[in-house]
Amino acid sequence: EAQLVESGGGLVQPGGSLRLSCAASGFTVSSYWMHWVRQAPGKGLVWVSRIGTDGSSIRYADSVKGRFTISRDNAKNTLYLQMNSLRAEDTAMFYCARAVATTRNAYDIWGQGTMVTVSS
Amino acid sequence: QSVLTQPPSASGTPGQRVTISCSGSSSNIGSNTVNWYQQLPGTAPKLLIYGSNNQRPSGVPDRFSGSKSGTSASLAISGLQSEDEADYYCAAWDDSLNGVVFGGGTKLTVL
Numbered sequence: 001e002a003q004l005v006e007s008g009g010g011l012v013q014p015g016g017s018l019r020l021s022c023a024a025s026g027f028t029v030s031s032y033w034m035h036w037v038r039q040a041p042g043k044g045l046v047w048v049s050r051i052g053t054d055g056s057s058i059r060y061a062d063s064v065k066g067r068f069t070i071s072r073d074n075a076k077n078t079l080y081l082q083m084n085s086l087r088a089e090d091t092a093m094f095y096c097a098r099a100v101a102t103t104r105n106a107y108d109i110w111g112q113g114t115m116v117t118v119s120s
Numbered sequence: 121q122s123v124l125t126q127p128p129s130a131s132g133t134p135g136q137r138v139t140i141s142c143s144g145s146s147s148n149i150g151s152n153t154v155n156w157y158q159q160l161p162g163t164a165p166k167l168l169i170y171g172s173n174n175q176r177p178s179g180v181p182d183r184f185s186g187s188k189s190g191t192s193a194s195l196a197i198s199g200l201q202s203e204d205e206a207d208y209y210c211a212a213w214d215d216s217l218n219g220v221v222f223g224g225g226t227k228l229t230v231l
Contacts (some may be wrong), residue, residue: 035220044122045157045165045209047220059218095164100177105213105220106155106170108177113164 002026002109004096009114016086016118022079022096022111030055030074033099035107036081038092038116048094049081050105064090086118123148124210126223133231137198140226142210144191148221152213154193156186159207159225168208169195197228205230 008020020036036048049060049070058070069082079096093115097107125143132138142154153172157165167177169186176184185196193212197204210223 037220044207044225045159045211045222047211047222050220061219062217100167100170103153103155103170105211106153106167107157107165108167108170110164110166 002098004098004109004111006094006096006111006114009094009116011117011119012086013120014087014118017082017084018086018116020081020083020094020096020114020116022081024077024079024098027098027109028074029072029077029079029098032101033057033104034070034072034079035097035099035105036070036079037095037097037107038090039095039113040089040092043092046092050099051079052104083116086116088118090116091118092116122224123214123217123221124212124223126208126210126226128224129227129229131229131231132197132200134200134202136200137196138200138228139197140195140208140210140228142193142195142223144193144212144221146191147216148191148212148214149188149193150191151215154186154188155211156184156195157209157211158204159209161206165209200230202230204228 035050093113098109100106156169159165174186
């Protein structure tokens with residue numbers, strides 16, 4: 001069964017950094033387009049970033065461009081999101097998601113989410 | 121302010137048919153496929169409808185259907201059930217923003 005498990009969230013001060021991990025099982029991360037999506041408490045879904053099957057085709061939302069970096073480790077079958085210069089408005093539940101094989105951005109598998117809280 | 125516009129709320133009684141609209145522009149819905157997600161409280165979203173042919177993933181009942189016309193899309197739920205009470209989101213790739221855009225979400229209440 002395909003599954004994603006996020007980790008790495010927590011409480012961080014403004015200006016700090018965190019690295020989120022998304023461990024995949026039941027499928028190969030490098031064979032699918034993978035994304036990060038976030039959801040602030042009580043708010044809607046917001047797309048953050050994606051990485052293509054070729055390991056490039058990387059895109060970011062304007063709100064995180066220059067601060068966040070998406071990557072993956074094929075050997076560990078894991079997706080990452082390095083988050084630097086964190087701001088209060090980055091406080092959210094972060095989900096990693098797998099795109100349906102025939103699409104690039106329809107997410108059929110989601111992780112359970114990892115909470116990131118940016119506060120002093 | 122979301123790029124895709126959805127009504128904040130919708131409601132219906134058991135057995136009824138309800139539709140949720142999603143309005144966008146030529147750079148997103150007008151030129152790309154629309155995906156729909158259901159999010160139950162405290163859980164991750166679930167894919168309901170995707171692709172150019174409005175496909176349903178395995179396990180999604182055929183009570184759920186999607187359609188698109190121009191720069192707008194709709195999700196229809198027929199034979200409404202209490203377990204359909206959830207938040208619903210539309211999403212699409214945006215060629216101008218070079219990213220995925222979501223609607224603000226519609227909270228569906230089953231009366």
